Amino acid sequence: MAEQDEQKLDETKADTVADTTAATDVKDVEDADKDSDNGEDFGISMDKVEAVLNKSADEAAMTPQMRKMFARQQENTKRVEESIKGTKSNPAWFVPLFCALLVIGLVWVVVYYMTYDYPIPNIGAWNLAIGFGIMLVGFLMTMWWR
Template sequence: MADEELHETTADDQKDWQAETDAEAGTSAEETTGDEAAAKSEDNDDDLDIPMDRVEAVLNATADKDSLSPQMQRMMNRQAENTRRVEETIKGTKSNPRWFVPLFCALMIIGLVWAVVYYLTSDYPIPHIGAWNLAIAFAIIMIGFIMTMWWR
């Protein structure tokens, strides 16, 4: 282990490696333009040599399964299985009617307004029942809050 040296990659090492790579390709680091650098990075990204249009065709399930590689067939089967699971999950969910959320929000707001009106006027919204107006406001608000527990 004493004979082994740890080697850290530095910026100079990376430049040397880039220069060697460019020399093999017949270009220098100064001659490489932005377009060529982008093309090289695209080439490095395609490690599997699978064109993107084939990947999109597989994901959209428009490809002929017999002409695909085993890896692409597995990916296509996995995508179909995931789609099936999501569709089953969506079918199995229960939801409330569209009027449910506006109703419980409206009940809570009406109860709040009822209580505020009673505090400001001390006789309205229903005259001559006194503090029972607060009980009515509290009951309306509680009905709205109880409905929130049933919300899906």
């Protein structure tokens, strides 16, 4: 009976040691993840990486990895600048003008429906055509908006 108790005690100790070892392994993996997040898994600190990206590092002191990263960053910057240059935009007055035309046309139609004579007296339903024409011009301008 004493042998069985001693054997169970040894098994319990072995399980405790295994649990402790597993916990230590998990902690080591977590520490490795933290190190890789800091950029230390390649042997380059984040300060050096930021210096390269900000163009404040000396090129002679750069490692080949840092030079490749720097060249890639310059290429991406150049590509973005070229795409920005290629875009066209409307003048500053474009959006306010088409919004104003839409609103003026709407007001024109509403005024005619409320008075049946104004905004231009004695032309009757042509006031509707004028109001809708003004709104149509504003709407067509929205299709050219960039």
